[in-house]
Amino acid sequence: MFKRILVANRGEIALRIMRAARELGCETVCVYSEADRDGPWLELADAKVCIGPGPSADSYLRFDRIIAAAETMEADAIHPGYGFLAENAQFNEVCNDCRIRFIGPSPEAMAALGDKIACKRLARETGTPVFPGSDGQIEDPEEAAVIAQDIGYPVIVKAAFGGGGRGMRIAHDEQELRAGIASATQEAVAAFGNGAVYVEKFLERARHVEVQCLGDDHGNAIHLYNRDCTSQRRHQKLVEEGPAPNIDQDVRDRVCESAASLIRAARYSGAATCEFLMDQQQQFYMLEVNTRVQVEHPVTEWITGVDIVKASIQVAAGEPLPVKQEDVRLNGHAIEFRINAEDPDRDFMPQAGVVDTFNVPGGFGIRVDTHVRPGYRIPPNYDSMIAKLIVHGRNREEALARARSALAEFRTGPGATTLSLHRRLIETPQFQNVDMDIHWVERWLEKQ
Numbered sequence: 282m283f284k285r286i287l288v289a290n291r292g293e294i295a296l297r298i299m300r301a302a303r304e305l306g307c308e309t310v311c312v313y314s315e316a317d318r319d320g321p322w323l324e325l326a327d328a329k330v331c332i333g334p335g336p337s338a339d340s341y342l343r344f345d346r347i348i349a350a351a352e353t354m355e356a357d358a359i360h361p362g363y364g365f366l367a368e369n370a371q372f373n374e375v376c377n378d379c380r381i382r383f384i385g386p387s388p389e390a391m392a393a394l395g396d397k398i399a400c401k402r403l404a405r406e407t408g409t410p411v412f413p414g415s416d417g418q419i420e421d422p423e424e425a426a427v428i429a430q431d432i433g434y435p436v437i438v439k440a441a442f443g444g445g446g447r448g449m450r451i452a453h454d455e456q457e458l459r460a461g462i463a464s465a466t467q468e469a470v471a472a473f474g475n476g477a478v479y480v481e482k483f484l485e486r487a488r489h490v491e492v493q494c495l496g497d498d499h500g501n502a503i504h505l506y507n508r509d510c511t512s513q514r515r516h517q518k519l520v521e522e523g524p525a526p527n528i529d530q531d532v533r534d535r536v537c538e539s540a541a542s543l544i545r546a547a548r549y550s551g552a553a554t555c556e557f558l559m560d561q562q563q564q565f566y567m568l569e570v571n572t573r574v575q576v577e578h579p580v581t582e583w584i585t586g587v588d589i590v591k592a593s594i595q596v597a598a599g600e601p602l603p604v605k606q607e608d609v610r611l612n613g614h615a616i617e618f619r620i621n622a623e624d625p626d627r628d629f630m631p632q633a634g635v636v637d638t639f640n641v642p643g644g645f646g647i648r649v650d651t652h653v654r655p656g657y658r659i660p661p662n663y664d665s666m667i668a669k670l671i672v673h674g675r676n677r678e679e680a681l682a683r684a685r686s687a688l689a690e691f692r693t694g695p696g697a698t699t700l701s702l703h704r705r706l707i708e709t710p711q712f713q714n715v716d717m718d719i720h721w722v723e724r725w726l727e728k729q
């Protein structure tokens with residue numbers, strides 16, 4: 282096991298990683314920015330190192346300063362958490378070169394799955410369903426027009442190295458396709474330094490279903506069942522739940538097993554999530570693979586009993602997976618609500634500043650992952666998520682009743698948060714009856 286893990290992140294995930302590290306007997310070092318001087322999570326660290334001013338580009342994204350901190354503090358591993366450097370294959374390689382273990386997949390596996398074209402090709406080879414479309418990168422618009430004619434409009438143009446919805450264009454005819462290829466390519470060059478784009482069939486009314494997977498360096502790869510993350514706004518997830526409700530057991534088994542096969546074929550070590558879109562007939566298609574621990578990992582932890590963050594550390598240290606596929610059992614239902622310091626009644630305006638009220642709910646089946654307490658000042662520099670409320674029940678109905686009670690008990694102020702949105706969202710027939718698609722929250726918010 283590692284002696285000392287450097288946590289290259291902040292907030293609730295920094296706390297989550299340190300708790301898992303301590304349980305494994307590892308010491309922890311936190312790097313932090315000047316804006317996070319008073320971060321309550323730093324109190325749990327055995328040591329802390331300031332790596333620069335507030336803006337991420339000057340601190341949390343600086344390879345050189347993070348590596349220097351790891352070397353000075355003699356950390357033998359770095360956990361990147363999510364966001365920041367978690368999916369950066371270059372940073373991963375720099376860690377390798379400096380003989381510091383990056384807690385995550387090898388740079389090769391990360392790069393192979395991070396390239397959406399390469400990932401889709403591997404999925405096709407392993408029998409994981411993907412959308413029909415171009416076999417690889419679009420070399421000229423004529424070629425794309427022929428493919429689109431063949432699969433039928435609408436189609437979607439996507440950047441191979443895109444993310445967060447950027448470098449994506451929907452086309453309903455050949456004219457839109459040509460314009461979409463040009464603008465998606467431009468946007469991808471500017472944002473990701475690589476203009477490779479591909480084309481596939483566009484699915485209109487879809488649910489977002491994803492499969493949590495774990496792999497190790499001994500050739501083992503398992504799935505930890507699935508989650509539904511359909512309730513989102515502008516590519517920011519709001520609510521996640523697991524197992525994904527209203528999916529036939531045979532479909533669920535197929536989607537989960539195909540995700541595990543893909544991870545196995547990539548010789549993947551660590552936590553990964555395979556994202557799928559699912560249509561109303563429960564046909565599913567792989568979108569992409571996230572090569573990190575995700576925000577919504579607690580949903581899966583609760584329904585499977587597997588500590589995903591601890592497992593990510595164990596496999597990085599060369600240990601085999603802590604569980605075998607046949608020992609993973611589904612238990613009940615869990616729902617996670619992202620509590621963001623944003624005002625849902627004012628176009629989700631960020632609410633930085635001092636928190637005076639922060640009363641978290643508790644009790645049976647309630648988990649709150651947060652770094653916030655009364656008196657904490659939310660800096661304006663980072664992601665607005667200040668807490669996650671996760672509820673568990675024996676079934677979805679019980680989890681929903683528990684969510685209703687816990688959301689009512691949760692008090693924050695003076696800034697607005699997404700708590701009020703969640704209280705309303707769980708009362709909609711769409712959420713209660715799982716009559717959801719990836720745009721339903723946006724349509725619902727417009728009518729409010």
Ligand code: MV4
Pocket residue numbers: 412437445446481482483484485487489513516558568569719
């Ligand atoms: C799609 C799609 C429909 N059809 N691909 C959005 C970001 C990236 N992860 C992939 N995305 C989509 N790909 C096909 N062939 C619709 C989306 C999409 C979406 C997917 C998941 C969650 C939210 C979304 C919001 C808008 C569009």
